[in-house]
Amino acid sequence: MDIKKQLNDVRNQALKELDDIKENTDIERWRVRYMGKKSQLAEIMRGLSDVPIEMRKTIGATSNAMKAELETALIAKEQEIKNLELAKSAEDAIDVTLPGRIQHQGHIHPVTQAIEEICGIFEGLGFQIVEGNEVEWDHYNFDALNIPKEHPARDTMDTFWMKGGSKPETDWKMLLRTHTSPMQARTMESTPLPIRIVVPGRVYRYEATDATHLAMFTQIEGLAVDEGITFADLKGTLNEFVKRFYGPDRKVRFRTDFFPFVEPGAEIAVSCAICGGEGCRVCGNSGWIEISGCGMVHPSVLEMAGIDSTKYSGFAFGLGIERIPMLRYGIEDVRNYYSGDLRFLRQF
Numbered sequence: 435m436d437i438k439k440q441l442n443d444v445r446n447q448a449l450k451e452l453d454d455i456k457e458n459t460d461i462e463r464w465r466v467r468y469m470g471k472k473s474q475l476a477e478i479m480r481g482l483s484d485v486p487i488e489m490r491k492t493i494g495a496t497s498n499a500m501k502a503e504l505e506t507a508l509i510a511k512e513q514e515i516k517n518l519e520l521a522k523s524a525e526d527a528i529d530v531t532l533p534g535r536i537q538h539q540g541h542i543h544p545v546t547q548a549i550e551e552i553c554g555i556f557e558g559l560g561f562q563i564v565e566g567n568e569v570e571w572d573h574y575n576f577d578a579l580n581i582p583k584e585h586p587a588r589d590t591m592d593t594f595w596m597k598g599g600s601k602p603e604t605d606w607k608m609l610l611r612t613h614t615s616p617m618q619a620r621t622m623e624s625t626p627l628p629i630r631i632v633v634p635g636r637v638y639r640y641e642a643t644d645a646t647h648l649a650m651f652t653q654i655e656g657l658a659v660d661e662g663i664t665f666a667d668l669k670g671t672l673n674e675f676v677k678r679f680y681g682p683d684r685k686v687r688f689r690t691d692f693f694p695f696v697e698p699g700a701e702i703a704v705s706c707a708i709c710g711g712e713g714c715r716v717c718g719n720s721g722w723i724e725i726s727g728c729g730m731v732h733p734s735v736l737e738m739a740g741i742d743s744t745k746y747s748g749f750a751f752g753l754g755i756e757r758i759p760m761l762r763y764g765i766e767d768v769r770n771y772y773s774g775d776l777r778f779l780r781q782f
């Protein structure tokens with residue numbers, strides 16, 4: 435058979451196979467097959483001894499050129515595979531130049547923020563922070579606050595009663611406190627005078643919820659008892675609070691109001707920040723927003739706690755907390771606070 439043709443066939447076959455190779459392991463197999471000691475090429479070369487010398491020369495040259503050609507093709511192929519592998523590993527790798535993913539961090543709930551800020555202001559005015567129980571005896575929630583059993587004021591605070599909760603040897607019944615005021619009675623009963631406390635905490639009312647009402651909400655109670663405390667102290671304290679919390683431009687309005695545990699009683703309103711007192715949706719067109727009930731501690735309440743009402747007097751107030759950030763930020767629905775919607779909460 436024509437050796438030149440044979441060589442050419444081997445070359446074509448080798449280059450074609452090399453072209454199809456996509457992985458390193460196949461390259462190795464290809465090298466053994468076409469360039470190793472047992473390759474067809476080596477076989478042909480060994481058979482050259484039978485060929486006349488003149489012809490042997492030209493065939494030797496051809497086969498050397500062919501060997502060189504295959505080697506060059508092999509190097510090119512190896513480089514190609516290397517590039518492919520690099521590109522592939524780059525696909526799986528982390529691109530350190532990409533911006534990081536945002537890790538959302540929890541933060542303090544707007545109502546808690548308000549509690550901390552308000553308590554901080556009262557602390558600065560000399561008040562101590564105490565906390566009470568959310569589950570309370572009706573004795574402290576009502577009776578000790580001058581709201582006896584058949585008093586109509588019990589009905590104005592729709593109460594969650596605890597099933598079967600009663601105190602042995604008393605007629606006390608357990609409830610979820612409807613306001614933070616029971617801590618007035620408890621503190622007066624157990625703490626030496628003078629008293630200056632604020633009590634932040636959750637309170638509960640058996641009410642339908644809407645944009646301005648919740649069955650669970652937050653109050654901060656304030657109480658000061660000492661010799662010679664007057665209504666002027668109450669006004670001065672709350673004026674100072676409003677000024678520090680809302681800024682110097684807001685007006686404070688005191689109007690008479692009734693609560694069984696204070697006498698005289700008042701309601702505090704702050705001029706509406708949203709309309710500047712002109713009247714708008716948020717303030718119900720009145721220009722004012724009520725933030726608190728307050729008054730001078732009723733002498734009967736002092737006496738029930740064992741305090742001599744001829745010698746001592748006190749003032750008390752109860753701030754509704756949810757409203758306070760509502761006014762500041764123009765939040766229109768109180769239910770947003772506890773809906774668990776992070777789109778709302780992350781704004782604060």
Ligand code: PHE
Nearest residue numbers: 613615693727728750751752
């Ligand atoms: N406890 C009253 C309420 O929840 C508010 C209040 C507190 C009024 C202290 C007077 C004095 O409505």
